[in-house]
Amino acid sequence: MKHQVNSAPKLEEGDKIILNHIQGGFPITSRPFKEIGEKLGMSETEVIERIKNLCLSGALSRFGPVLNPRRMGGNSTLAAMSVSPDRLEQVIALVNSYPEVSHNYERQHRFNLWFVVSAESEAEIKRVLAEIEAKSSFAVMNLPMMEEYFVGVNFQFEVE
Amino acid sequence: MDVLERRLILLLQEGIPLVTRPYEELAQQLGSSEEDVLQLTRQLLAEGKIKRLGAVPNHYALGITANGMTVWDVPDDQISAIGHRLGQYPEVTHCYRRPRHLPHWPYNLFAMIHSYSREEVLATMERIAKELKLTQFPHEVIFSTRLLKKTGIRLKEKTAPT
Structure with missing residues (x-):
């Protein structure tokens, strides 16, 4: 019950009930959707159909694993750049072209581009940051995590 | 990471199959058994290589902008x-x-x-x-x-x- 959300557009009650229950802990059993359905009072077919629709409508970014590169011998970092407006779209295309970039946001600040780089080795991360810097000719500020105090993205949708 | 682990993660990250027996579907693609895929998925979670398994909402699409x-x-x-x-x-x-x-x-x-x-x-x-x-x-x-x-x-x- 980490993040209380009051209303959400375009979601039916059944969708919200499902969303609140599948943001982690997806059953690792032979019939996982049946198990979820039994808990929520829905049929296995309804659970599958609703999740399909949530994926198709764009309500879900993904339905799968959230990976931890640090446990796979790799690492990830947050990087920021201060890019002039006339070059911004070009640099965005460059940054987004890297499969190692998992998230990228434009933000309202002197540092206007913020992205996450993950790879299976520290050397790969360094290479990606150096390449982006060289190809764009803008400096990349590297902000690796030094200590984690909390991570727990879990949006709860209020059911009427 | 061994070959089967890697192949399983590569398939999973394309999305958990939306069928009645998703792990069996994955097992077929991997040439493995449902029991082995279940076991390996549990192990990946226990080791923390997978932080969590399930839905990642697009908070923008849901109005949390x-x-x-x-x-x-x-x-x-x-x-x-x-x-x-x-x-x-x-x-x-x-x-x-x-x-x-x-x-x-x-x-x-x-x-x-x-x-x-x-x-x-x-x-x-x-x-x-x-x-x-x-x-x-x-x-x-x-x-x-x-x-x-x-x-x-x-x-x-x-x-x-x-």
């Missing part, structure tokens, strides 16, 4: 205590210590706040600052104006030579 990265410059000798207390607020979804880059970047503490409006994010930050007595430390909120990419962290097909 105010994404505020609050950043704080707090004394290094107090940052752990402050960070843990900040992370306990239900509005905070991520909270990390990161390095300063002086003189351009003075902040060492990052806490992400997602909400329906910027006003709500700002009000939350100021309330937290007051409650944790952080008002004397420099802080600001940096709002996102565009989501440019959100694929999640993905494993690559092949390991690059190191």
Whole structure:
């Protein structure tokens, strides 16, 4: 019950009930959707159909694993750049072209581009940051995590 | 990571199959058995290689469009205590210590706040600052104006030579 959300557009009650229950802990059993359905009072077919629709409508970014590169011998970092407006779209295309970039946001600040780089080795991360810097000719500020105090993205949708 | 682990993660990250027996479907693609895939998936979670398995909502599409990265410059000798207390607020979804880059970047503490409006994010930050007595430390909120990419962290097909 980490993040209380009051209303959400375009979601039916059944969708919200499902969303609140599948943001982690997806059953690792032979019939996982049946198990979820039994808990929520829905049929296995309804659970599958609703999740399909949530994926198709764009309500879900993904339905799968959230990976931890640090446990796979790799690492990830947050990087920021201060890019002039006339070059911004070009640099965005460059940054987004890297499969190692998992998230990228434009933000309202002197540092206007913020992205996450993950790879299976520290050397790969360094290479990606150096390449982006060289190809764009803008400096990349590297902000690796030094200590984690909390991570727990879990949006709860209020059911009427 | 062994070959089967890698192949399973590569398939899973394309999406858990939306069929009655998803692990059996994966087993067929891997030339393995449902029991082995279940076992291996449990193991990947237990080892923390998979942090969690399930749905990742697109908070933008769901109307949660105010994404505020609050950043704080707090004394290094107090940052752990402050960070843990900040992370306990239900509005905070991520909270990390990161390095300063002086003189351009003075902040060492990052806490992400997602909400329906910027006003709500700002009000939350100021309330937290007051409650944790952080008002004397420099802080600001940096709002996102565009989501440019959100694929999640993905494993690559092949390991690059190191």
